[in-house]
Amino acid sequence: xxxxxxxxxxxERLWFPEGLGWADLEDRDGRVYAKARDLWVAxxxxxxxxxxxxxxxxxxxxxxxxxxxxxxxxxxxAPHNPTLESFYCSVTKNPTQSLVWSLCKQTGCSERxxxxxxxxxxxxxxxxxxxxxxxxxxxFTFYLLAFIAGLAALIDKPWLYELKEMWQGFPVLxxxxxxxxxxxxxxxxxxxxxxxxxxxxxxxxxKEQIVHHVATILLISFSWCVNYIRAGTLIMLVHDSSxxxxxxxxxxxxxxxxxxxxxxxxxxxxxxxxTRLVIFPFWIIYCTWVYPVTIYQPFFGYYFFNGLLMTLQxxxxxxxxxxxxxxxxxxxxxxxxxxxxxDKDETDESEEEEDVKKNGPLQNGHAVxxxxxxxxx
Numbered sequence: 001x002x003x004x005x006x007x008x009x010x011x012e013r014l015w016f017p018e019g020l021g022w023a024d025l026e027d028r029d030g031r032v033y034a035k036a037r038d039l040w041v042a043x044x045x046x047x048x049x050x051x052x053x054x055x056x057x058x059x060x061x062x063x064x065x066x067x068x069x070x071x072x073x074x075x076x077x078a079p080h081n082p083t084l085e086s087f088y089c090s091v092t093k094n095p096t097q098s099l100v101w102s103l104c105k106q107t108g109c110s111e112r113x114x115x116x117x118x119x120x121x122x123x124x125x126x127x128x129x130x131x132x133x134x135x136x137x138x139x140f141t142f143y144l145l146a147f148i149a150g151l152a153a154l155i156d157k158p159w160l161y162e163l164k165e166m167w168q169g170f171p172v173l174x175x176x177x178x179x180x181x182x183x184x185x186x187x188x189x190x191x192x193x194x195x196x197x198x199x200x201x202x203x204x205x206x207k208e209q210i211v212h213h214v215a216t217i218l219l220i221s222f223s224w225c226v227n228y229i230r231a232g233t234l235i236m237l238v239h240d241s242s243x244x245x246x247x248x249x250x251x252x253x254x255x256x257x258x259x260x261x262x263x264x265x266x267x268x269x270x271x272x273x274x275t276r277l278v279i280f281p282f283w284i285i286y287c288t289w290v291y292p293v294t295i296y297q298p299f300f301g302y303y304f305f306n307g308l309l310m311t312l313q314x315x316x317x318x319x320x321x322x323x324x325x326x327x328x329x330x331x332x333x334x335x336x337x338x339x340x341x342x343d344k345d346e347t348d349e350s351e352e353e354e355d356v357k358k359n360g361p362l363q364n365g366h367a368v369x370x371x372x373x374x375x376x377x
Contacts, residue, residue, distance in 0.1 A: 015226050016171065017296035024172055025227060031174045036225045038180070045188025046195060053138050053192070061134040068255035070133050078120040083107050088121055127201045133254040135201055140247035142189055147240040149185075153178035154237060159230045163287040166230035167295060173227050183229065186236050187220045212315050219308045226301050231288055235309070238280055242271040262330055269327045276316040285309050 012021035025033040078084075083106055087095070095103065095118060103114050153176075159165035193200075194213050216239075223232035245268035252261040289306050292298075 014300040016301065017299050020171055020296075033173070034175050034180075034224050034227055034229060038184075039187065039221055039224060041184050042187040042191055045184055046191035049188055049192035050195060053196075056138055056141070057134040061137040062130070064137060065130055065133045065255070068251070068257070070129055070255050072129050075123050076120050077124060078117045081107060081109075081117060084114065084117050084121070088118065093118070093122055093125075129254050132201055133251060136247045136250040136254065140244050140251060143240050143244035143247060146186065146189070147237070147244060150182055150233065150237040150240055153182050154233055157230075159234065163234070163283055164291055166234065166287060167292060170295070171227040173229060175229065179229050179233060182233060182236070183220060183224055187217065187224075190216050190220070208315055208318060212312070215308050215311045215315075219305070219312070222301070222305060222308070226305075228288075228305060231284070234284055235280075238275050238284065241275050242268055245271060266327060266330070269323045272323060273320060276313075277320055280316065281313055285313065 010022075016022075016024075025035075027033060084103060087099075087103060092099070095114075100111055100114050103109070104111055107114070109117070154160045157165075159168075190213055194210075194217065197210065197213070219235070220232060223229060223235075245264055249261050249264040249268055252264060285306065288309060292302060
């Protein structure tokens with residue numbers, strides 16, 4: 001059964017144009033070609049990345065956060081309440097008005113106390129500013145180094161300047177050591193992001209991020225197997241060219257350096273739009289969608305590869321809308337650049353101030369009186 005499934009999956013008509021096959025990618029005469037089994041190397045690389053990340057965040061990112069003045073906001077903890085805690089964990093974190101009334105009857109708390117408890121409890125689950133900074137600094141470091149390494153690997157290659165060169169001699173394209181490591185490191189990094197997704201900061205585009213990571217891993221893996229390596233290296237370079245700007249803008253935002261954050265974000269927006277909405281669709285996708293059919297007949301791999309590219313392009317458009325919205329708001333109203341995808345802390349500051357005026361200072365949501373007696377809200 002497994003043997004039959006493997007034979008069907010690796011049949012040449014799915015992966016190659018007519019007249020070409022796996023025999024064309026056998027090593028010969030000192031020429032080395034990409035092999036599907038090479039992709040297993042990315043798995044230990046992903047695990048190494050997870051280890052390096054832990055060391056980096058503790059030894060580099062945390063001291064850097066202190067140096068840049070990253071300050072944590074003081075969060076009031078929700079008072080211990082087994083009934084509300086059970087409801088929060090098992091039912092919903094955002095109860096409707098009718099559920100709030102029901103919880104008031106069960107706990108004997110006022111509507112206001114229940115709403116405040118849920119606000120504070122949700123805040124407790126939100127990632128801290130330091131956690132966000134450490135994650136952004138790790139990604140900034142990788143994307144910057146990956147872009148520099150990718151540029152160094154491609155700077156002397158003819159297909160960087162004339163995209164049609166990526167198909168010259170296809171599929172008999174010799175694998176270079178720089179291409180091998182560029183692929184394995186990128187694949188290992190995105191694998192590590194997929195492994196750590198449960199513990200990373202979750203934003204409103206969480207599902208889109210998962211789709212992006214999976215599509216990227218499939219794209220890298222598939223292009224490796226069928227020797228679309230020249231196209232793959234260009235695609236990775238285009239994507240790495242803007243991401244480090246975004247992560248550096250986040251770092252300055254978390255540190256409270258508003259002007260630096262704003263101006264870096266505008267640079268990021270410009271680079272993102274040029275690379276993802278102009279170069280990627282009109283240069284790269286054109287050379288993978290239109291030009292190849294002038295050389296050979298379309299086959300399944302051709303449609304699958306371009307389908308993955310179009311999936312990425314849809315995500316680019318989705319993110320571009322968010323980016324342009326933030327940039328326009330900054331340029332027209334001089335508002336602070338803020339990540340619309342991030343889940344912001346909720347506050348009951350106005351209610352606290354009102355209680356201070358009426359009852360004196362508050363402690364854990366309760367008024368404190370000089371007669372050593374406390375009165376609930």
